[in-house]
Amino acid sequence: MTVTENAPVTGPAPVTRRVPVSRGYRFELVKLVSQWRIRLLVLACWIAPGLFVVGVGRQSTLPADTLFGRWMHATGWAGPLVMLGFAGTWALPLLTSVVAGDVFAAEDRLGTWRHLLVAVRSPARIFVAKSLASLTVILLLVAGLAVSSTLGGLASVGDQPLVGLDGHLLSPGDAAGRVLLAWLAALAPTLSLAAIGLLGSVALGRSPMGLLLPPIVALAMSVAQMLPLPVAVRLALPGYAFISWNGLFTSPGQLAPLLIAVAVSLAWAVLATVLAYVLFVRRDFTNPAYDGSGRRALTLGVLPLAALTAVTVGALAVATPSTGSGIRQDKVQKSLATVFGHLYRLQTEQLHRPAVTEAQLKATAACTKSDGRSAQEGAGNDWRCVVSWHLPGVTAVTGTAVYQLDITSDGRFVADGDGPKEVNGYFLVRTSTGDAPNPLWQFDGNVDLLETH
Known part of the structure; x- marks a missing residue:
């Protein structure tokens, strides 16, 4: 029996292989770094912070209203901390917006989804590749901010000890370790903003609102931190991790708020990423007019994050001992006395007087808010304190100094000396x-919102 020419040829069907995630990741990473705006951002993050810190180091005035800004002439380790404060408020939300907030929406604007799906053949792998590429670029940008500002500070000022938020001196090695930990802690809220950017980019399609979502959320978190919120609500917001690194620079460290803030930020990052993944793999890619998920963006995006916040607030309200603002009179007095005792020793060394210890000084503080006419707790610039101390060999109080305190809602305060002139009434000492x-004229301090003693 012979086979005719028109007889169909039978055989095994061709196997369609999906592109591995590693190849998709490399492809997406090349697409990102080939964009001119991404290259400019990388260049700026690796150069501009160092130039800024060097420039400030050569000026006669300092950003004293910024945390650690008053020490930028004294040590190079203050520069990266000043940059971290700026980055957490402005730079990192914008960077995550440009990178993660546009990584999916760009395909919608260009109309290239069908080509990408034909090449990769797996929406899940496309999502993983794009997410990992975005994460890589964001980590590169954050590393640039940290490394550049550190090198700029060390080059312009040097590797001197850093004065902590409780007034004690940190050795250069100790300061370096804590600066590194502070930047690592800031990665957690950065990842949460990046995940929100991914969610907005998936859910809102080519709409510019997806690009604006991370800075809008960051701004809302910053505004919320300025309000007199209860401690549990404050800690339940992922943006608190951008400021809770302050606790690394006290002794002992105020680590409980920092660890809680990092955990909350990571929970937001995981949930927002999972939500973005669910929306993406359920998407109808056959519709060329697709412009966001509409109502599903609300039900699968906003509501789960709001529920996570509510659950976190409830859990923290039960688990944490502090209530209200967490800023009580006894905490303020204890923190101020501790900082004063450490800085008094620093001033004693400057003036070449006999050395004295904090135990010998026995510094105490008596603080009142609004001259005692209101509740003695909470933030405000109406705290007035009188610090008293002893000198070795003298049983009675040998000195007093007056301070005006401005305490923010997150527990940070600025103490402004109000006399006597020989102690804290002038910004220079002879x-x-x-x-x-x-060092006693004006200084920063921190009240532990969860302190129980």
């Missing part, structure tokens, strides 16, 4: 080698 900055 030493045997000339005038030097007076």
Whole structure:
């Protein structure tokens, strides 16, 4: 029996292989770094912070209203901390917006989804590849901010000890480790904003609102931190991790708020990423007019994050001992006395007086808010404190100093000396080698919102 020419040829069907995630990741990473705006951002993050820190180091005035800004002439380790404060408020939300907030929406604007799906053949792998590429670029940008500002500070000022938020001196090695930990802690809220950017990019399609979502959320979190919120609500917001690194620079460290804030931020990052994944794999890619998920963006996006916040607030309200603002009179007095005791020793060393210890000084503080006419708790610039201390060999109080305190809602305060002039009434002290900055004139401190003692 012979086979005719028109007889169909039978055989095994061709096997369609999906592109591995590693190849998709490399492809998406190349697409990102080939964009001119991404290249400019990388270049700016690796150069601009260092130039800024060097420029400030050469000026006579300092950003004293910024945390650690008053120490930028004293040590190079203050520069990366000043940059971290700026980055958490402005730079990191914008960077996550440009990278993660546009990684899916760009395909909608260009109309290239069908080509990508034909090449990769797996929406799930496309999502993983794009997410990993975005994460890589964001980590590169954050590393640039940290490394550049650190190198700029060390090059312009040097590797000197850093004064912590409780007034004690941190050795250069200790300061380096804590600066690194502070930047690592800031990665957690950065990842949560990046995940929100992914969610907005998937859910809102080519709409510019997806691109704006991370900075809008970050701005809302910053505004919320300025309000007199209860401690449990404050800690339940992922943006608190951008400021809770302050606790690394006290001794002992105020680590409980930091660890809680990092855990909350990571929970937001995981949930927002999962929601973005669910929306993406359920998407109808056959519709060329697709422009966002509409109502599903609300039900699968906003509502789960709101529920996570509510659950976190409830859990923290039960687990944490502090209530209200967490800023009580006894905490303020204890924190101020501790900072004063450490800085008094620093001033004693400047003036070449006999050394004294904090135990010998026995510094105490008596603080009142609004001259006692209101509740003695909460943030505000109406705290007035009188610090008293002893000198070795003298049983009675040998000195007092007055301070005006401005306490923010997150527990940070600025103490402004109000006399006597020889102690804290002037910004310079006369030493045997000339005038030097007076460490007791104006300084920063931190009240532990969860402190129980």
